[in-house]
Amino acid sequence: MAVFSINDIVIKGISCCVPKNKERNIDLDILTKEEIQKFIDVTGVEERRIASKEICTSDLCCESAEKLIKDLNWQKDEIEILVFVSQTGDYILPVSAAILQDRLGLSTNCIAFDVPLGCSGYVYGMSIIAGMMKATGLKKGLLLAGDTISKIVSDKDKSTLPLFGDAGSATAFELNENTGNFLFDLGTDGSGYKTIIVPDGGSRNRINADSLEIKIIEEGISRNSCDLVLDGMDVFGFGISQGPKTVNKLLEKYAIDKEKIDYFIFHQANLMMNKMIAKKLKLPVEKVPYSLQHFGNTSSATIPLTIVSELKDKIENKSSNLLMCGFGVGLSWGTVFVENCKIEVLDLIEL
Numbered sequence: 001m002a003v004f005s006i007n008d009i010v011i012k013g014i015s016c017c018v019p020k021n022k023e024r025n026i027d028l029d030i031l032t033k034e035e036i037q038k039f040i041d042v043t044g045v046e047e048r049r050i051a052s053k054e055i056c057t058s059d060l061c062c063e064s065a066e067k068l069i070k071d072l073n074w075q076k077d078e079i080e081i082l083v084f085v086s087q088t089g090d091y092i093l094p095v096s097a098a099i100l101q102d103r104l105g106l107s108t109n110c111i112a113f114d115v116p117l118g119c120s121g122y123v124y125g126m127s128i129i130a131g132m133m134k135a136t137g138l139k140k141g142l143l144l145a146g147d148t149i150s151k152i153v154s155d156k157d158k159s160t161l162p163l164f165g166d167a168g169s170a171t172a173f174e175l176n177e178n179t180g181n182f183l184f185d186l187g188t189d190g191s192g193y194k195t196i197i198v199p200d201g202g203s204r205n206r207i208n209a210d211s212l213e214i215k216i217i218e219e220g221i222s223r224n225s226c227d228l229v230l231d232g233m234d235v236f237g238f239g240i241s242q243g244p245k246t247v248n249k250l251l252e253k254y255a256i257d258k259e260k261i262d263y264f265i266f267h268q269a270n271l272m273m274n275k276m277i278a279k280k281l282k283l284p285v286e287k288v289p290y291s292l293q294h295f296g297n298t299s300s301a302t303i304p305l306t307i308v309s310e311l312k313d314k315i316e317n318k319s320s321n322l323l324m325c326g327f328g329v330g331l332s333w334g335t336v337f338v339e340n341c342k343i344e345v346l347d348l349i350e351l
Contacts, residue, residue: 002186003253009130010180012172013344015068016308017060018049018165018295020350025162030155030220039162044271048165048296051148055351057088058096060168061144062103063351068170069104071346074140076105081141082112083129085121085300087329088148089114100144111138118196119267119328120186121145121300123336126171126324127184133175143171147299152198154223156214160230163270165296169304183337185250187242192331195234200225235328236273242327243277246335250323256337260321261287263311267326268292268302300326312345 024047025036040046051060061084069076082104084097097112106112111132117124125143133141146168153160200211211225223229243266251258264287266274271292278288289310291302298305303324307315315322319340327333 003184003249005181005183005254006127006130006134007181008175008177008179009133009182010174010176011338011341011343012174013068013072013346014169014171014304014307015064015071015346015349016167016169016301016305017063017349017351018167018305019051019055019060021050021052023048023050028162030158030161035158036162042270042272043163044290044292045163045296046293048150049167050150051166055148056090057086057146057148057166057168058084058090058100060148060166060351061146061170062100063349064168064170065100065104065142065144067346067349068172071344072172074172077107079106079140079142080110080138081129081132082106082110083115083125083141083143084113085115085117085125085143085145086147087116087118087299088151089116117330117332118147118299119269120326120330120332120334122303123184123324123326123334124186124332125300126182126336127186127334129173130182133173137175139175141173143173145169145171145304146301149228149297149299152226152228154214154227156222157227158220159232160228163297165298167295167298167301167305169301171304180341181339183250183254183256185246185253185335186333187246188330188332190330192234192238195231195238195331196329197229198226199229236270238331239269239273239327240276240280242333243325244280246327246333247281247323247325250335250337254337261323261337262315262320263322264288265303265306265311265322265324267328268295268306269297269328302326308345308348312347315343316345317342
């Protein structure tokens, strides 16, 4: 049972970067005005930030990391581990973490690797970096998480185009004895792997002449085999079922008083889905912040982006109890409770 704790690690700061370019859903021409308004009402996504061809996820994360390192007054040679969580790395190989280690000017003694997870990736990434730091005694680490999903979404697919935006984040962790405590619940159900998938481009289905052929799936949905496929109904059912389960499992396992949690930060997948999860958990509206109206679903960046855009003034350098929960592609899920954390939250960066 993947319910466990990691102590003596603290979050020192969080930074996020989004592209300057905004795309309003109301301006899209793949849906009628009535259809797009219904989409906005259900998903909550009014606008998204879209990266240009020149900007990759690593660029957004690099900007976030540079600003965070500077604001924390960290020395770059003190950073001993860098974990990059993303499904949209620069290349199939090498790992983007290695490129980021060099771009950021970190020591060659720094551990650096990629984790190709999406919606649950931020929480998984926290467990990985905190676990390695605790086990090895590494003093300082960076978790870089984000995606530029717009690069793998068809502009002729009404089921995905209005939903996804681009963002990158950086979270700083520090080994600090007798102060930090993370409580995790992680899980996977790979039987649903086809629910959110890019069919071609990996080793299972190599890119071929047919991969780039745009095919009409149904009215309003055309894509090729290198574009993202999303089964919205299955994702919705999974989210409203598994979201409350993972949160309740963690609360019950560690006898956490729900009333003492200041904020519940959920992966920003869909407004209706998240509201149903909050309702099932009987959470006060004021404790469940949303950022998807301005940024859409930014994959592994949604949790840190929500903290930066919605909670900066409420939690920065204050003692807060936070519960974070991500769920989706894999299918997978992850929930973490962080008690009495004091986090430096930087202003949102635009690139």
